[in-house]
Amino acid sequence: MTDQTNATGFDWDGPAFQSQMKKRRRSQIRLKLLGLGAIAIAFLMLMLLIGSLISTGYQAFTQTHLKIEVFLDPEHVDPENPARGNYRQILTDTMKVQFPEVADDRAALRRLTSILSNGAQFTIRDRVVANPGLIGETVQFNVPVSDDYDQLNKGLIDPETPEAHRRLKDDEIANFELLKDRGVVTKPLNTALLTNADSRFPELAGLKGALVGSFYALLTCFLLSFPLGIGAALYLEEFAPRNRFSDLIEININNLAAVPSVVFGLLALAVFLGWFGMPRSAPFVGGMTLALMTLPTIIIATRAALKAVPPSIREAALGVGASKQQVVFGHVLPLAMPGILTGTIIGLAQALGETAPLLLIGMNAFITSAPSTPFDSATALPTQIFIWADSPERGFVSRTSAAILVLLTFLITMNALAIFMRQKFERKW
Amino acid sequence: MTLLAFVILLAAVVIGYVMNLRAARAIRDGGTRMHSLEGFHGGYAALMTLVPTFFLIIVWLLFQDTVITAIVKAGLPAGVLGGKGTGEVQLIMSEIRSIAGGRIFGTPEDWKLEAAEHLVALRELSGWLLVAVTAALASAMMYISRRTVAAEFRARQGVERILHGLMVSCAVVAIFVTIGIVASLLFETIRFFQMVPFWDFVLGTNWEPQIPIREDQVAAEGAFGMLPVFLGTLVIAFIAMFIATPIGLLSAVYLHEFASRRVRGVVKPVLEVLAGVPTVVYGFFAILVIAPAIRSFGDNFGLPIAPNTALAAGSVMGIMLIPFISSFADDALGAVPRSLRDGSLAVGATQAETISKVLFPAAIPGIVGGILLAVSRAIGETMIVVMAAGLIAKMTINPLDSVTTVTVQIVTLLIGDTAFDSPKTLAAFALGMVLFLMTLCINILALRIVRKYREIYD
Known part of the structure; x- marks a missing residue:
């Protein structure tokens, strides 16, 4: 053997070969490290994304409240008509009791009252309207404080910064510290985040309208795209003859899957709103738009699921005399159903996060109540995130992050459900 | 009204199915050999009723608003819309619509109130007409399909034909979406190029879309x-x-x-x-x-x-x-x-x-x-x-x-x-x-x- 090697004139053990080998190994390691680095960057970005959302968003899951004793003065509330009472005055009186020393200074009093959220008066009003017997009594209320003080209590406003650079002045902070010392400041779980609709005031803003709107939109999307998608996929996969017409449909579906989402918004704006005169901002119209986008996903997933059913099933059914449609609807479709449902859930999860087309049909309107039907104006979760991200108030930063965490929770749940269904029901032949 | 129409449709589908099923069973029990199973006779009636009536309701709902608006617009007293741009006309129509919905701001002119009343009346009429037409079509289809029940009637083939047609139309929706995208984009783009020259758009190096809304406004030309x-x-x-x-x-x-x-x-x-x-x-x-x-x-x-x-x-x-x-x-x-x-x-x-x-x-x-x-x-x-x-x-x-x-x-x-x-x-x-x-x-x-x-x- 050594003779042969020497015959080529190459020294396999010589320094030239050794250094070449070293170089080759180095380049091997380099590629490996580059790959690892790339994955590390992707990991890092995901961590950074989730980390920044959690670190800003967790603050929004609690809300500073003030426990106050409110005397429901019959002078300001008429028991005959409790809805029209002067609750602002009642609150001012309440603060007067808390800080007797400023009782005569109206400007100072006004600044004190601004510790309370603008919505505090409505909290009291709703309770009084529900129970007019309370008028004339002193009742304990737990009302949210306004955004600036909420930020202060959560440590987001640093009292150490120069007075000119912060939203709250020294005396305001001192007042709040006084209240804190009296133990009336609480920080309970922020249930308003899920039970309130949108508001101009961050401390009152919640996601209810967006959640209901998204639910209606997804429901519409499902009701439209699921039957249409299955019908189209069944035709293309099981019945369509190989001809130009079915080729055309296939090319169409593949192209639709790659059309930018904002173009679907343009289509909805021109056709649904412009030509058919459907209402703006309605979840129903949003759902129709999302259905058009989800359709290709569902068709592609359904076709894959139908393809996975072995031909022996079809042949056996045909062999005992079933018609082509009896085979498909009685045997193939039920067997493919888990795969179809998995694809549908993934398609719906995509639709839930879709924003651009909903913006174009006006689902970014400012609406302070949850829609009661799919035809009312509403926002959706992603568009609500967009609105809040655009709002200048500081409290909306953490609320945007919190809304995103809520959205991501829904998406993860849906995807987990899809994975679970795939593993539990999918059959391998 | 719309809900009532859908309820009528659903009832007609169920009744049609049961009627045909019973009729087919009666024939079978009489000892005749049927071509199709009884279920197919029932399904044939259900589909025959469902498909055309459902389609009718959807088309009706899609075009109802457009037609009513056109009628109300045509019924406005002569001259009030004269010389107004599309934007202003749209504004007037939406004001009339909100008056009709019970949201009145300020004191609108009499003709607007009249138009709103007209609109409400037309909507009501349209609702009742929809119910009537739905009921008529559904019962006609029920009658027709009931007549078909016979031993030699190929109900299975009928059902399969309808289902096949439905599946084809599902697949065609994809084409319609593409057509819709192209048509809506093309239509509005052509209107755009009637206002702005094509080459200015394609080769222009200046993009300032903020055009003045009023004549006297100081703003960029656009x-x-x-x-x-x-x-x-x-x-x-x-x-x-x-x-x-x-x-x-x-x-x-x-x-x-x-x-x-x-x-x-x-x-x-x-x-x-x-x-x-x-x-x-x-x-x-x-x-x-x-x-x-x-x-x-x-x-x-x-x-x-x-x-x-x-x-x-x-x-x-x-x-x-x-x-x-x-x-x-x-x-x-x-x-x-x-x-x-x-x-x-x-x-x-x-x-x-x-x-x-x-x-x-x-x-x-x-x-x-x-x-x-x-x-x-x-x-x-x-x-x-x-x-x-x-x-x-x-x-x-x-x-x-x-x-x-x-x-x-x-x-x-x-x-x-x-x-x-x-x-x-x-x-x-x-x-x-x-x-x-x-x-x-x-x-x-x-x-x-x-x-x-x-x-x-x-």
């Missing part, structure tokens, strides 16, 4: 040259691809060639999570974390960085595209026949050499296809740039500057109330047309490349 917008799109897409391509390809290479099964099991889901994050979340991430980070980084070096720098939007878009490119590249590498790889390793090449000299060249068509699809995604991506990129169009390729994109302009032009007769609104549709054509061309090219490549090895 310029619609798409080149700066187009350039901004390319700048951001380029930054995104510059980040996503190397990271995506290298991670695919590592996953495909070096990673153990366990590492793959962890990394793949992580990439899938990155791919599943909605774009509005990425947009918020860009303004919350990336843009401030880039700005403070620039401040340290004394670089002037715009608040809406293209770098922030582009790099976040790049992060979004990493999993997209990586999964395409992984698929492409996986589709290279094993024999090529084994052959290369057998003659003594290292793994790295096998990848760079054998696998990569063989997979290049698939990878290029994937990259092209990613480019098309980057161009069409909306939310990240709407939130993180600028609004003002500049002819610049400086990534530190703020640029705008086609999608940003579409969204900002159309957010809020829109009238369909101003060049500002129509410009959005023209941009949409450009976007659609661009992404369509890239997609077709990408699919061609991928398909061609598949033919070599399959």
Whole structure:
């Protein structure tokens, strides 16, 4: 053997070969490290994304409240008509009791009252309207404080910064510290985040309208795209003859899957709103738009699921005399159903996060109540995130992050459900 | 009213099904041999009633508003609409509509109140007509299908014909969506080019869509040259691809060639999570974390960085595209026949050499296809740039500057109330047309490349 090697004139053990080998190994390691680095960057970005959302968003899951004793003065509330009472005055009186020393200074009093959220008066009003017997009594209320003080209590406003650079002045902070010392400041779980609709005031803003709107939109999307998608996929996969017409449909579906989402918004704006005169901002119209986008996903997933059913099933059914449609609807479709449902859930999860087309049909309107039907104006979760991200108030930063965490929770749940269904029901032949 | 129509439809379907089923059973029990099972007779009646009536209700609901508005408009006293633009007419019609809905602001003129009453009356009439027509059609179809029940009637074939037709129409919906997209874009784009010359749009270097609303308003004239917008799109897409391509390809290479099964099991889901994050979340991430980070980084070096720098939007878009490119590249590498790889390793090449000299060249068509699809995604991506990129169009390729994109302009032009007769609104549709054509061309090219490549090895 050594003779042969020497015959080529190459020294396999010589320094030239050794250094070449070293170089080759180095380049091997380099590629490996580059790959690892790339994955590390992707990991890092995901961590950074989730980390920044959690670190800003967790603050929004609690809300500073003030426990106050409110005397429901019959002078300001008429028991005959409790809805029209002067609750602002009642609150001012309440603060007067808390800080007797400023009782005569109206400007100072006004600044004190601004510790309370603008919505505090409505909290009291709703309770009084529900129970007019309370008028004339002193009742304990737990009302949210306004955004600036909420930020202060959560440590987001640093009292150490120069007075000119912060939203709250020294005396305001001192007042709040006084209240804190009296133990009336609480920080309970922020249930308003899920039970309130949108508001101009961050401390009152919640996601209810967006959640209901998204639910209606997804429901519409499902009701439209699921039957249409299955019908189209069944035709293309099981019945369509190989001809130009079915080729055309296939090319169409593949192209639709790659059309930018904002173009679907343009289509909805021109056709649904412009030509058919459907209402703006309605979840129903949003759902129709999302259905058009989800359709290709569902068709592609359904076709894959139908393809996975072995031909022996079809042949056996045909062999005992079933018609082509009896085979498909009685045997193939039920067997493919888990795969179809998995694809549908993934398609719906995509639709839930879709924003651009909903913006174009006006689902970014400012609406302070949850829609009661799919035809009312509403926002959706992603568009609500967009609105809040655009709002200048500081409290909306953490609320945007919190809304995103809520959205991501829904998406993860849906995807987990899809994975679970795939593993539990999918059959391998 | 609409609900009542649907209830009538549902009742008719159920009754038709039961009637035909019973009739068919009666014949069978009489000892005659039936061609079709009884269920098919029932199903035939149900489908015969359901399909045409349902279709009628949908068409009715779609066109009801348009027709009623046209009638009310025609019934307005002569002269009140004379000389008014489409926008004003629309405004008047929506005022009439809100009066009809019971929301009266101020004291509208008498003719508006009359028109509102007319509108309410017409709506009521339309509702009752819908119910009447639904009932009539449903019972007619029930009658017709009931007449067909007979021993020799081929009910199964009838049902299958209808179902087949339904499936074909489902498939055709896809074509209609495409037609709808093209038609709506084309229609509005043509109207846009009636107001703004074609070449001014395609070759203009000035984009200032804020045109004056009133005559006396001091504002820019309104310029619609798409080149700066187009350039901004390319700048951001380029930054995104510059980040996503190397990271995506290298991670695919590592996953495909070096990673153990366990590492793959962890990394793949992580990439899938990155791919599943909605774009509005990425947009918020860009303004919350990336843009401030880039700005403070620039401040340290004394670089002037715009608040809406293209770098922030582009790099976040790049992060979004990493999993997209990586999964395409992984698929492409996986589709290279094993024999090529084994052959290369057998003659003594290292793994790295096998990848760079054998696998990569063989997979290049698939990878290029994937990259092209990613480019098309980057161009069409909306939310990240709407939130993180600028609004003002500049002819610049400086990534530190703020640029705008086609999608940003579409969204900002159309957010809020829109009238369909101003060049500002129509410009959005023209941009949409450009976007659609661009992404369509890239997609077709990408699919061609991928398909061609598949033919070599399959």
